[in-house]
Amino acid sequence: MAEPFRILVADDEPAQLELIGGFLKKQGFEAFLAENGQNALRQFREVPFDLVLTDQRMPDMSGLDLLKAVRAIHPEVAVIVITAYGTIETAVSAIKAGAKDYLTKPLNLDELLYRIEQVRERLRLLSENRDLREALQRQHRIEGIIGESGRMLEVFSMVRRAAPSEATVLIRGESGTGKELIAKAIHYASPRASGLLIRVNCAALPDTLLESELFGHEKGAFTGALTKRKGRFELADGGSIFLDEIGDLPLSLQAKLLRVLQEREFERVGSSLPIRVNVRILAATHRDLEGLLSAGQFREDLYYRLNVVTILLPPLRERRQDLPLLMDHFLKLFAEKNRKTIRGFSHEAREALLRYDYPGNVRELENIIERAAVLTRDEVIGQADLPLSIHEPEEEKSEGTTLPAATEGIERRMIREALARSGGVQTRAAELLGISERALRYKLKKYGLTGEDAAS
Ligand SMILES: Nc1ncnc2c1ncn2[C@@H]1O[C@H](COP(=O)(O)OP(=O)(O)OP(=O)(O)O)[C@@H](O)[C@H]1O
Ligand SMILES: [Mg+2]
Structure with a gap:
């Protein structure tokens, strides 16, 4: 046997315990025996087990309670419950509570072996899957950006191809989809990585201030311009500039930006001296640029200049496949940040997180998990640690x-x-x-x- 497969057996009947234990050892498993639930739980806390095999009826604790207790410590552990013949309700509740399987008494050892092999096969597949996934991730990986869905692998491939060039890149996607993250990835994977990446939020400032922010100004150019000041384009010389929320750039500045894009040249506010810069332009928006075009709020010539390479970030609800990875990523991140040991999510919490729609995309998921990591008193994130909005039934979610x-x-x-x-x-x-x-x-x-x- 390649790796030891560790099984914890709990049964209050000494003869039965001996029988199962002896059988498992003969089959080459590492079997640990417990004559009651409390003892089983104690051993479970100390040694990592692959499988828990428990009798349903024990004097101090039912098998179902043991099942719940071990899954609260380690949500992924496999449990098989052994019930007396004819107590099908218990078996059903055991499966509902997350048991992998149940067996009825009198125990058939061949059947037991078969069920254990099934559990083992499943674990083997899971770990193989994880290895493959990690290999895939390593291959496509971009530092700090999580994703394994086809849509995200496409994004990564675009980033990798666009980064080495000088081309202007327009990054589009709903709020919270990771546009800024992608802009950084492009800059740091580009030949300009040793230069600066300067970000400007085009939506944050009124026209005049934004102009001076971008292009700088001469002393006395406007009220309040007490000294000469370099703009962001000059600061980014030799590096990249990230024009965030480009869809909100006022029309008056769109003409000036167009000139920079065409000639790499501009003037400071209050000066007629052209300044030349060597800057790579990255831009992002969550706005519907085509809609702005037809409404006359965005210049068509600028649109085409920006639209050389476009990277579209899909909303999270369209790549649910990435949810498990992102959930684990953020959980690890915020557990460390809060210096807590958090092993995972309860079954219900995980289901709720996987079901939710995330109108705020990755940022919303990140916030939900940070909040949960801060609030939780357990080693497992439970439903109570999640905001109400995410575990409302479908009907209420469509409230509008x-x-x-x-x-x-x-x-x-x-x-x-x-x-x-x-x-x-x-x-x-x-x-x-x-x-x-x-x-x-x-x-x-x-x-x-x-x-x-x-x-x-
Ligand atoms: N694929 C991802 N992997 C890991 N973290 C991500 C991913 N996508 C987004 N994030 C995280 O989600 C948060 C939001 O990302 P970011 O600020 O890049 O989004 P945005 O698209 O610029 O949003 P907005 O339009 O609201 O500015 C950040 O904390 C970022 O680190
Ligand atoms: Mg952003």
Whole structure:
């Protein structure tokens, strides 16, 4: 056997424990024995196990409770529960709680071996998968940028091809998709890496200030220009300039930027002396440039000048495949930052995170996990550590973005909960909600709910 496969066996019946233990050892497994749940849990905390095999009925702790306890410590561990013949409900709850499998008594050792091999095969595939994934990542990898979806591998390939050139790169994508990260990656993978990368947020300043920010000014060029000042383009000489939120650049400055793009030349505000710079231009926007074009808010000639190489960053919801990697990446990052040991996510928390739509993209995911890492008191991130918005059922998620729509959604949910708690008794539900029964009836009608519509 290549690697030792470590199994923890918990059973309160000494004969059964001996039988299983002896059998497993004969098969070449490392078997550890525990005569009750507490003892099993103690051993589990000390030694890493691949599999826990537990009897359901033990005096101090049920197999189901042991299952939950070990999964709270190590969410990925495989558990097989052994139930007495005929207690199918327990078996079903065990599977629901995350058991890999269940076996019934009297135990058939061949069957046991078969099930263990299945678990082992699955673990082997998982680790093989992880190795492949890591190899793939190493091959395509760009420092600090996580992604393994086809869409992101395409982005990485574009970055790698665009970086060595002098071409202007336009990076597009919704807010929080990683545009700035990509701009940095391009600069640091380019021959200009030893030069500066200067960022300008084109949306942050009013026209006149932005002009002087970009191109600099002479002393006395405008009120407040007390001294001569170099602009960002001059500072970036020999390096790259990152024009962020380029879609928000005022029309008056678009003409001036066009000239820089065409001739690499500009004048400081208040001067007529042309200045030449050697700057690579990277730009980004989350705006619909084509829409701005047809609305006359963005110059067509500038658009074509910028649009030499375009990198489109897909929204996170269109590359859900990247979610597990990103979740683990941020968890590790923020666990370290907060000096906490956090082993992973609970089953429910993971499901909720994988299901959510992330309108704020990677930045939203990052914030959610940072918050959870700060809040959690456990070694596992649970559902309670996640913001409410992410574990709302589908129906409420489509509440919409307007205030009336959101308010309606909340009302509807609270009414359903109150009805559930009052067992459908409207007088009581109205009391719980702090409204009159008449008002409740009105709302029930408005939302098409009936007394039976309790929250599920
Ligand atoms: N693929 C990724 N891997 C790791 N971290 C990422 C990835 N994409 C984005 N991030 C992180 O998400 C956050 C937002 O990224 P960034 O600021 O680059 O987005 P943006 O597209 O510029 O957003 P905005 O349009 O709002 O300015 C950053 O903290 C960044 O490090
Ligand atoms: Mg940005």
